[in-house]
Amino acid sequence: MLTISGLKARVGDSDILKGLDLTINAGETHVIMGPNGAGKSTLANVIMGHPDYVVTHGSIVFDGEDITDAKTDERAKKGLFMTFQNPEEVAGITVESFLRTARFAVTGKSERAWDFHKELLTLMERLDFDESYAARHLNIGFSGGEKKKNEILQMLALHPRLAILDETDSGLDVDAVKTVSEGVRGYKNEKNALLIITHSTKILENIKVDAVHILVDGQIVKNGGASLIDEVNHSGFTALTPSKSIEGVS
């Protein structure tokens, strides 16, 4: 579904991604872990085509199509999605009307307002998200946890083929992490895929993980299965990055 090859990217004058390969197939859940500043969020932003990040080498292919230079909204229409660490606040548009606009943008199909409304309320209930928030302006006055729930709500309403969760669990209390991780399980099926970026492991407890990648200094230094999560919990990232010190010596 997603094939990233030899990806290098920079923001301003600094190189952040330094040659990264990653393949995600339909039905899989991948996790990217790594210390702060390793380039995890950059990877998410580059996959979505953030204008501040310049790809200097390599390619991103989604469903057989090279999207390295595609506009962000085109990527979204093809089925890519990411949750934001700090979702933007937009005055004057309600959560519901924003989601209808977005859904129409990605599906191109117009739906009856009432049908959409009912679906939205069902999703909100599943996320333990008070329905009054549907009529509130997008993220305005939302707490950190409410903003994160709103991100998951958008993921559920837009049915992306590959969803990237960028630190969705950071700053959430135990109950909120549980709700979010239930939402994520509700999203996942055989045909779509998930890329979870995190530096903690709370959110992963109830999610079936297929592959784990350790990202350090712009490169993936180790690939493994779900067991890698325990290894990180046990020994931290430094123990997993021998290649780096070797590189430093040579």
Added chain:
Amino acid sequence: MERKKTQVAEINRSAYDTPNPENAAYKVSKGLTAEIVTDISSGKNEPHWMLEHRLRSLEVYGRTSLPSWGPSLHELDMDQVVTYVRPNTGMTNDWDEVPDEIKQTFDRLGIPEAEKLSLSGVGAQYDSEVVYHSIKDEMRRQGVIYTDMDTALHEYEEVVRKHFMKLIPATSHKFAALHGAVWSGGSFVYVPKGVEVSMPLQSYFRLNAPGAGQFEHTLIILEEGARLQFIEGCSAPRYNVLNLHAGCVELYVGQGATLRYSTIENWSRNMMNLNSKCAAVEKNGAIEWVSGTFGSHITMLYPTSILQGEGARSEFTGISFASAGQELDTGTKVVHAAPNTSSMVSSKSISKNGGKAIYRSAITVLPEAKNSKSSVSCESLMLDSDSRSDTIPVMDIRNDEVDIGHEAKIGRISEETVFYLMTRGIGENEAKALIVRGFVEPIAKELPLEYAVEMNRLVTLEFEGSIG
């Protein structure tokens, strides 16, 4: 792909920009002299005191200099402005009697249709004179008067004399003096004690003659407990010569009365709009200004509220939209002159394509205005780096027992927000339009419906181009 921004503002003006051929019955020569002023007055068969008022104003005009602040008015050459143009028709209360070419203009603007659907009365001015005025019988039976100022000057002479240019005397500033000398047309409204006018009255001002000035005078008096919504619309076709608008609006809001005064200015880009508005509010009365400034080359407009009775309130909701070649200097003035008075100001401006939008306000709280409250919020959004915005709020607080709040924000469309919306499949232009629509939403919902729709269309058109 290049966005074709600059053309858009023009496309949208088609309903306004269609000029009629000049077909005036009479117009005075260019420039300004005592002869011209006397000519205007005698042509209207005015009482002597009005002629004297005009001549005194002319004298004040002559010795008053241009404002030393705000936009530069050096392009204005009064020797080139025709101050009085009488259309080739009289005043009527029947659209069928309005000459076709003039009626078609108002048809294009949707005035007769709005009259049928949602208004209690309509007045329509073409160049210097009112050509149509009508009020629903039901309102007339309750004693509501809605007529043109010339008629009022003859039929209600004492009322007019008592109130005319008392809130905005000729000495206020140069263009108030000019107005006092050459004013013509405008609406007169009187709402008796306790009467609520259910649907709004709307006056529409259309300036057709190139190089002319429009100087209408609007006088509204609400007696105790009365309620009224008044809508004022203005437009003109575009010419290569400067036109001048220096109208005057004086509002008297009685005890416990409420007046909502909405103005939508969509003058063409050759208009100098130097307008004066003032409301005096008695005990527990309220003035609500809603002001949309979209057109004109230069605008200077600061509706003033004088809260002179205890518990009087004022609300000002304003939006301006400045594009290429436009400098819109708008805001409001409030004078708290009695205890327990309150004022609320909410202003938003958008500038694009090198336009300049300035917010300017002055809130004065006098020593006797104990326990008064004022809250001011002004926000500006610049759509590109060529455009300019500024906020100049002044507060003069002369007692300690007041509650004052103030918030000013100037910003650009955040690239991060655009990216956020785009990750949800929304195209770049639509994302920007959505942000701008969201920005103006709190104001748009205060505008009369057809104008709110028009404003949304304006925003949408602005961002079209690369999509379709």
